[in-house]
Amino acid sequence: MATLSTDVLVIGGGATGAGVAWDASLRGYDVVLVDRADLAEGTSGRFHGLLHSGGRYAVKDPDAARECIHENRILRKIAADCVEDIGGFFVTTPYDDPAYADKFANGCRDTGVDCEEIEPAVALREEPRLNPGISRVFRVPDANIDVWKTVWALARGAQQRGARILPYHAVVAIHRSGDVITGARVRGHATGEELDIEARVTVNASGAWAGQIADMAGIEGVRVLPGRGIMIAMNHRMVNTCINRCQMPTDGDIIVPMRTVCIIGTTDEHTEDPDDHHVPPNEVDRMLDDGEKLVPGFRQARALRVWTGVRPLFEDAKASDTQTRDVTRAHALLDHAERDGVQGFVTITGGKLTTFRLMAEDTMTAVSRHMGDERPCTTKTEPLPGSEDGATYMLGERLERKEKNLVDEQIICECELVPRWKLEESIRRRATTNLDDIRRLLRLGMGPCQGGFCIYRATGILHGLDGLSAEQADKSLLEFLEERWKGTWPILYGDQLRQARLDEWIFQGVLDVEHLPLSLPEAVAT
Amino acid sequence: MRGELHYDAVVIGGGTAGMVAGARLAEGGARVCVLAKGVGSTHLAPGTIDVLGYAPERVTAPLVALGDLVAARPDHPYALLGADAVVESARWLQARVESGPLPGYRYVGDLERNHLFPTAVGALRPSALVPETMAHGDGESLERMCVVGTRALRDFHPALCAANLGREGIAARWVEAEIEVDKADQNALGLARRFDDPAWRAAFAGRLALKLQADESVGLPAMLGIRDPHGAWADLEHRLGRPVFEIPTLPPSVPGMRLYEILRAALRGAGGRLVLGAEVVSAQRAGSRVTSVATRAAGHDAAYAAPWFVHAAGGLGSGAIELDSDWVTHDRVLGLPLRGVPGPDEPRFLPDYRAEQPMSRVGVAVDAQLRAEGAENVLVAGAALPGAISWREGSGEGIALASGSRAAQLVLSAGGAHAEAA
Numbered sequence: 001m002a003t004l005s006t007d008v009l010v011i012g013g014g015a016t017g018a019g020v021a022w023d024a025s026l027r028g029y030d031v032v033l034v035d036r037a038d039l040a041e042g043t044s045g046r047f048h049g050l051l052h053s054g055g056r057y058a059v060k061d062p063d064a065a066r067e068c069i070h071e072n073r074i075l076r077k078i079a080a081d082c083v084e085d086i087g088g089f090f091v092t093t094p095y096d097d098p099a100y101a102d103k104f105a106n107g108c109r110d111t112g113v114d115c116e117e118i119e120p121a122v123a124l125r126e127e128p129r130l131n132p133g134i135s136r137v138f139r140v141p142d143a144n145i146d147v148w149k150t151v152w153a154l155a156r157g158a159q160q161r162g163a164r165i166l167p168y169h170a171v172v173a174i175h176r177s178g179d180v181i182t183g184a185r186v187r188g189h190a191t192g193e194e195l196d197i198e199a200r201v202t203v204n205a206s207g208a209w210a211g212q213i214a215d216m217a218g219i220e221g222v223r224v225l226p227g228r229g230i231m232i233a234m235n236h237r238m239v240n241t242c243i244n245r246c247q248m249p250t251d252g253d254i255i256v257p258m259r260t261v262c263i264i265g266t267t268d269e270h271t272e273d274p275d276d277h278h279v280p281p282n283e284v285d286r287m288l289d290d291g292e293k294l295v296p297g298f299r300q301a302r303a304l305r306v307w308t309g310v311r312p313l314f315e316d317a318k319a320s321d322t323q324t325r326d327v328t329r330a331h332a333l334l335d336h337a338e339r340d341g342v343q344g345f346v347t348i349t350g351g352k353l354t355t356f357r358l359m360a361e362d363t364m365t366a367v368s369r370h371m372g373d374e375r376p377c378t379t380k381t382e383p384l385p386g387s388e389d390g391a392t393y394m395l396g397e398r399l400e401r402k403e404k405n406l407v408d409e410q411i412i413c414e415c416e417l418v419p420r421w422k423l424e425e426s427i428r429r430r431a432t433t434n435l436d437d438i439r440r441l442l443r444l445g446m447g448p449c450q451g452g453f454c455i456y457r458a459t460g461i462l463h464g465l466d467g468l469s470a471e472q473a474d475k476s477l478l479e480f481l482e483e484r485w486k487g488t489w490p491i492l493y494g495d496q497l498r499q500a501r502l503d504e505w506i507f508q509g510v511l512d513v514e515h516l517p518l519s520l521p522e523a524v525a526t
Numbered sequence: 527m528r529g530e531l532h533y534d535a536v537v538i539g540g541g542t543a544g545m546v547a548g549a550r551l552a553e554g555g556a557r558v559c560v561l562a563k564g565v566g567s568t569h570l571a572p573g574t575i576d577v578l579g580y581a582p583e584r585v586t587a588p589l590v591a592l593g594d595l596v597a598a599r600p601d602h603p604y605a606l607l608g609a610d611a612v613v614e615s616a617r618w619l620q621a622r623v624e625s626g627p628l629p630g631y632r633y634v635g636d637l638e639r640n641h642l643f644p645t646a647v648g649a650l651r652p653s654a655l656v657p658e659t660m661a662h663g664d665g666e667s668l669e670r671m672c673v674v675g676t677r678a679l680r681d682f683h684p685a686l687c688a689a690n691l692g693r694e695g696i697a698a699r700w701v702e703a704e705i706e707v708d709k710a711d712q713n714a715l716g717l718a719r720r721f722d723d724p725a726w727r728a729a730f731a732g733r734l735a736l737k738l739q740a741d742e743s744v745g746l747p748a749m750l751g752i753r754d755p756h757g758a759w760a761d762l763e764h765r766l767g768r769p770v771f772e773i774p775t776l777p778p779s780v781p782g783m784r785l786y787e788i789l790r791a792a793l794r795g796a797g798g799r800l801v802l803g804a805e806v807v808s809a810q811r812a813g814s815r816v817t818s819v820a821t822r823a824a825g826h827d828a829a830y831a832a833p834w835f836v837h838a839a840g841g842l843g844s845g846a847i848e849l850d851s852d853w854v855t856h857d858r859v860l861g862l863p864l865r866g867v868p869g870p871d872e873p874r875f876l877p878d879y880r881a882e883q884p885m886s887r888v889g890v891a892v893d894a895q896l897r898a899e900g901a902e903n904v905l906v907a908g909a910a911l912p913g914a915i916s917w918r919e920g921s922g923e924g925i926a927l928a929s930g931s932r933a934a935q936l937v938l939s940a941g942g943a944h945a946e947a948a
Contacts (some may be wrong), residue, residue: 406710420680456776457681463685473689485877490875493851497885505570506570506777509571510774510776511645511646513647514918515649515651516647
C-alpha cells in the first residue's frame with residue numbers, strides 16, 4: 001500500500017477544510033487534504049451563496065454578527081474574484097413585525113454592521129420587483145460568493161505551496177496509537193486503491209459528518225445536529241440586491257442574486273442523516289410562497305433547480321432536537337488533547353461559510369501550538385490565486401469576453417457562456433471524467449436548459465480530449481442526466497417543465513442515449 | 527379587434543400534426559387557416575418518420591408491434607387511429623415530399639420494417655421512413671464507415687459517434703473536415719446553407735476526399751443543404767464516389783425544417799393559410815361548441831370563427847398544456863378537459879430519471895372520433911392527444927400524421943352539414 005507522510009492531514013474539502021489547507025500551507029506546513037467526494041460537494045456547495053454582512057444575526061446572535069462583518073471585509077479583498085458586491089437590503093414587508101426594524105438598527109449599530117436606513121421609494125427604484133408594501137428598508141454590505149470558485153482557489157493556492165489535494169478519497173480508518181492519532185487510511189473512488197497517510201496532526205473538518213469521523217477515531221460525544229434546508233434557484237436575477245426579510249431569522253427569508261440566477265433559501269428541518277437530500281413537496285411550496293411575499297409574481301417565474309444543504313450545528317442545552325435554527329451558528333473547535341486526552345487530532349465544525357477563514361485560522365493556530373512552533377497566520381492579507389488585483393467579480397465579465405471573441409471563441413454552454421477553451425482547460429486541469437465536477441467548476445449546465453444543449457457537446461469534448469473510452473463518456477453523460485433530474489423533478493412546472501420535455505426529446509428521442517450499447521441493461525418500463 | 531375572419535376549419539398548431547391536418551383539409555376543399563404560436567416539433571425532431579421504435583423493447587416490425595401495443599394500452603392514440611391510418615397518411619406524406627418544393631428529395635423505407643440509423647452520440651435508433659439523405663446510414667448494411675465532423679459545429683462530435691458505433695459492431699473511424707466560419711457559434715442550419723452552393727460543395731468534397739479510405743461510407747451531421755438537399759447529397763455521393771448519409775443531431779434540425787417547408791408548401795399550394803406568431807389566447811363558446819378563437823399577434827388581435835377546430839397545439843412540451851406552480855394542469859389553448867393527470871395525492875414525477883413519469887401521458891381528453899370532451903366541434907391531433915410517450919416510444923410522427931389526417935377526414939366528411947346548419 002502506498003504511504004504519504006505530512007505535517008497536517010485535513011479531512012473534508014469544504015470551505016473550512018480548504019481554508020485550513022490554505023492557512024496551513026501559508027504557515028509553511030506540509031498538507032494533505034482528502035474528501036470523500038469532490039471539493040465543496042457537501043454543505044459548502046449547497047448553500048445560497050450569501051456572504052453575510054452580519055445583519056441577519058445583529059439581534060439574535062451579536063457575536064456571530066461581529067464575526068460576519070469582520071470576515072466579510074476580509075473576503076472582499078482576499079477572495080475578490082469570487083465575490084460580487086451586490087449589497088443587501090433588509091426590508092419590512094407587510095408580513096413582518098414592524099417593531100423588529102428598530103431592534104435591527106440598534107443591533108447593527110452595536111455589532112458594527114454597516115447599516116443605513118433608506119426610503120422604501122429609493123429601494124423600490126433600485127429593485128422595482130420588490131413588494132411595494134415594504135415599510136422600512138436598511139442597506140447593508142451583503143455580497144454573494146461563488147463557493148466553488150473560492151474553494152478551488154484555496155486548494156490551488158495550497159497546491160502551489162506543495163499541498164496535495166485528493167478529492168474522491170474517502171477515509172476508511174483513522175490510525176490511532178494509544179492516545180495519539182497518527183493519520184488515516186483513505187480509498188480512492190476511481191481506482192478503489194487504498195492509501196495510508198501519516199500526519200503529525202489530523203484536522204477533522206468534515207462538517208456535518210464530523211461526528212462520524214470522530215467516531216472512527218474512537219472519540220465519543222462529538223454530536224453534530226444536522227439541519228437540512230432546501231434552496232431553489234430561479235432562472236434569472238429577479239433582484240440585483242440581496243433581499244432579506246427584516247424579522248427574526250426564519251425560513252424562506254433571503255433571496256440572493258447569484259451569477260445569472262437568484263436563489264431563495266431556506267428551510268430548516270432536523271434530520272438524523274447528513275446525507276439526507278430529499279426535497280419534501282410542501283417545503284417547495286413554502287419557499288415559493290415566501291418568495292411571493294418579497295417579490296410578487298415569484299411563483300410565475302421559472303424555477304431551475306432545487307437542492308438541500310445540511311448545516312453542521314452543535315447541540316446546545318437551550319435547543320430541542322427539532323428546532324435546529326436556535327442552536328448557535330458559531331463554530332466549535334474541539335482540541336481533543338484537552339477534551340479527550342487524545343493527541344494529534346482536532347475537530348472544527350459548526351459555523352457558516354462567511355466565517356470559514358476565521359475557523360481555519362483558529363484551527364491552525366491551535367495546531368501550530370501543538371506543533372510547538374506557533375507560526376503566525378497570514379490569511380487576512382494574502383490574496384487567493386485569481387484575486388491578486390483585488391477587483392471583485394462583475395456580472396457580465398463572461399459576456400464582455402465573448403463579445404471580444406465572436407469569431408474565435410466557441411461557446412459550449414450558452415446559458416452560462418462557457419467557452420470551449422475554458423472547458424478543455426478545466427477538463428485537463430481537473431483530470432476528471434465527471435461532468436458534474438465540471439459543472440461546479442464552470443457553472444456548465446446550470447442555466448435555464450440545465451444541460452439540454454451543452455452536455456452532449458461537453459461529452460464529445462471530454463471524450464475527444466482524454467482518449468476516454470466511449471463507454472466511460474456515455475457513463476459520464478448518463479450520470480449527469482440522472483444527477484440533474486434529482487435537482488429538477490420536484491420543481492418542474494410552467495416553462496421549466498417545457499424545458500425538461502425538450503431535453504427529454506433531445507436525449508431520449510434525437511440522441512437515443514438510453515439505447516447506447518450496454519450502458520443501460522434494464523429496459524425502460526412503459 | 528379587426529372583426530372576425532371566417533373559415534371552414536381552423537387548425538391550432540404548426541407542428542407536423544397541425545400542418546398535415548391543414549394541408550389535407552385544404553386539399554379536400556375546405557377554407558382552412560392554421561394558427562401557430564411558432565414553428566413546432568419539426569424543427570426539434572430528427573426529420574425521420576417514426577411509427578413505433580420501442581414497445582418497450584426495440585421494434586422491428588412497427589405495424590405488427592402497433593397492434594400489440596393497442597391491445598395492451600387501449601388508452602394509446604394508436605388505439606383510436608389504427609395501423610391503416612398510419613399507412614395511408616405516410617403514403618400521402620411521401621407523395622407530398624415528392625411533389626414538394628425540394629426537387630428530387632424523397633423519403634424512403636416502408637412501415638413494415640424499421641431500420642436502425644446512427645444518432646449523433648452513436649446510438650442506433652429505429653425509424654420506419656427516413657429522408658433519402660439518411661438512408662445509407664442503415665446500421666444493418668453498414669460495414670465500414672467514416673464519421674465526418676467539423677470543429678466548426680459544436681453540435682456534432684464524430685469521435686464519440688464513431689466509438690459508440692464501433693461498440694455496435696460497425697467498423698467506424700472518424701475525421702474532421704476543415705470548414706472556415708465567420709463566427710464561432712455555428713449550428714447545422716448555417717452550414718446547411720453552404721451545402722446548397724455547388725461551388726462550395728465541390729471544394730468541400732475535394733478536401734474531404736483526401737482524408738477518406740477506400741470502401742468506406744461517409745456519415746455527416748444532418749446539414750447537407752436546406753433548399754436543395756437532394757442535389758447536395760447526390761452531388762457529394764458522386765464526387766466522393768461512395769455512399770453518403772446524414773446523421774441527425776441537436777436542434778435546430780435541418781431535415782425537420784425541410785419537412786416543415788414541404789408541409790407548408792402542401793398547405794399553401796392547396797389554398798390554405800398559415801399565420802405564424804398567432805398564439806390563441808381565448809375562445810368563444812356557444813354551449814358545447816367553440817365558435818371562434820382569438821389570437822394575439824404582433825400589432826393586433828384577431829378572431830377566427832369556424833364550424834370546426836383542430837387542436838394540434840401539442841402537449842406539455844409546447845406549453846399548450848401547462849402544469850402551473852399551484853400544481854394545476856390545464857389546456858391553455860381552449861381550456862378543455864384533460865386525461866392522464868395524476869390525482870392530487872399522487873406523484874407527478876418520480877425521483878428515478880429512467881422511470882416512466884406519471885405526467886408523461888397527459889393530453890386533451892377525446893372520444894373515439896378524436897372529438898374533445900366537452901367541445902363537440904373540436905378534434906384533437908398530435909402531441910395534444912393523451913396516452914403516448916412519443917419521445918421514448920419513437921411514435922411521434924406516426925401519431926401526428928395519422929391523427930392530423932384523421933381529423934381532416936372527419937371535418938371534411940361532417941363539416942359540410944355543420945357549415946350549412948350554421
